[in-house]
Amino acid sequence: MSLLNKDQIEQKLLGLPxxxxxxxxxxxxxxxxxFKDCFSAMSRIAFExxxxxxxxxxxNVYNVLTISLSTHSANGVTEKDFKLAEAIDAIVVPEDE
Known part of the structure; x- marks a missing residue:
């Protein structure tokens, strides 16, 4: 998977506020x-x-989940990271927002 440059990353982040x-x-x-809601989301994310x-x-600290995504084999951010970020958002962000 090829690395995304900073401009590509910034453009993709517009869809992930x-x-x-x-x-x-x-x-x-x-x-x-x-904590229970946070851990539940972490479990669903783990399956994804x-x-x-x-x-x-x-x-995770009590009710806060902090996530960092990069593709270690590519040594930076790739399309794979954005696909996972979109999946994570679908899990943690209510549909009515």
Whole structure:
């Protein structure tokens, strides 16, 4: 998978308002009502990651999930990261927003 340049990344981020680009990865932070809701979202995301064979760097503190995506084999951001970010958004962002 080929690396995206900064302009391509910035353009793609227009469709993902919860995500930012820095430190050679795209990043998002999601806040939930409680730990149970956060962990539930993490579990659903984990199944999507396995299906895509692409795994995030992430951390969880109580009700906050922090995610960083980059394609390690390409040493930067690729289309694969954006596909996973879109899948994550579909899981964590309510449809009515």
């Amino acid at each position: 919860d995500w930012d680009y820095f430190d050679n990865a795209i990043h998002a932070e999601f806040e939930f009502e409680n 990651c396995e299906a895509m064979n692409h795994h995030p760097n992430w951390s």
